[in-house]
Amino acid sequence: MAEIAITCLGSGSALGEGRMWSSLLLDEQTLLSLPPTTIPQLYRLGKDPTAIDRIFISHRHADHFFGLPFFLLLYLYRYTRDTPLFIIGPAGMEEATARLCDIAWSDPDIMEKLAQRARLSFVEIEEEGEHRAGGIAFEAVQMDHFGMDAYGYRITHKGRKIAFTGDTKACLQLDRLIDGADIVITEFTHAVPTDDPGHMDVDAVKLLTARVRQQGGIVLATHLSEAPAPIEGLLLCRDGETYLV
Numbered sequence: 042m043a044e045i046a047i048t049c050l051g052s053g054s055a056l057g058e059g060r061m062w063s064s065l066l067l068d069e070q071t072l073l074s075l076p077p078t079t080i081p082q083l084y085r086l087g088k089d090p091t092a093i094d095r096i097f098i099s100h101r102h103a104d105h106f107f108g109l110p111f112f113l114l115l116y117l118y119r120y121t122r123d124t125p126l127f128i129i130g131p132a133g134m135e136e137a138t139a140r141l142c143d144i145a146w147s148d149p150d151i152m153e154k155l156a157q158r159a160r161l162s163f164v165e166i167e168e169e170g171e172h173r174a175g176g177i178a179f180e181a182v183q184m185d186h187f188g189m190d191a192y193g194y195r196i197t198h199k200g201r202k203i204a205f206t207g208d209t210k211a212c213l214q215l216d217r218l219i220d221g222a223d224i225v226i227t228e229f230t231h232a233v234p235t236d237d238p239g240h241m242d243v244d245a246v247k248l249l250t251a252r253v254r255q256q257g258g259i260v261l262a263t264h265l266s267e268a269p270a271p272i273e274g275l276l277l278c279r280d281g282e283t284y285l286v
């Protein structure tokens with residue numbers, strides 16, 4: 042079985058204390074969430090930003106999406122690329138990215154300028170189902186996150202199924218997302234039980250972990266706010282660590 046390297050560029054929630062915002066890098070090429078702290082973390086860990094071919098954005102909350110103006114700035118000034126950079130997210134991604142970059146850098150022509158230096162390919166998820174981004178197949182599953190257009194992704198990589206929850210509360214769709222997955226990367230916002238209608242708490246993560254372990258999978262947790270007590274079988278991501286799974 043081929044190993045997959047998962048590098049934690051950040052493991053924090055939007056209100057996380059002392060952690061970079063959640064962002065994970067799979068085998069140097071695939072990014073799961075893009076907050077602003079991703080970019081300095083890539084350089085700090087000696088990663089090559091141009092090796093990243095696809096960026097999965099689960100939903101357009103700032104801690105998952107607001108790194109894009111910084112990431113794309115690299116292509117405006119430092120690098121060029123001929124191969125596509127896939128930006129995957131809910132419907133409206135391209136327009137939202139253009140608006141955000143315009144606000145960020147006060148330049149309404151920024152996307153045209155970028156297009157001359159890098160091939161950006163937006164994959165907009167209109168509804169649940171199978172999709173492709175270049176050579177990779179994935180499935181998008183609608184999550185339950187404050188009623189937003191928020192997706193979890195099931196990505197097939199090296200013959201294994203990786204399920205990434207993005208932000209969600211426990212829900213039936215989450216059960217579908219993790220069903221049969223080999224590797225589950227779950228959000229774990231609350232270290233104590235809560236009634237937060239948009240996020241996972243300790244009880245929900247315990248149940249998810251037990252279920253995934255039962256089906257022979259492994260579970261990593263990110264998007265943490267505090268330091269949770271250990272849960273058997275659950276790997277709590279730490280900023281800057283690489284996990285070979």
Ligand SMILES: [Zn+2]
Pocket residue numbers: 100102186208
């Ligand atoms: Zn969110």
Ligand SMILES: [Zn+2]
Pocket residue numbers: 054055102104105208264
């Ligand atoms: Zn979040």
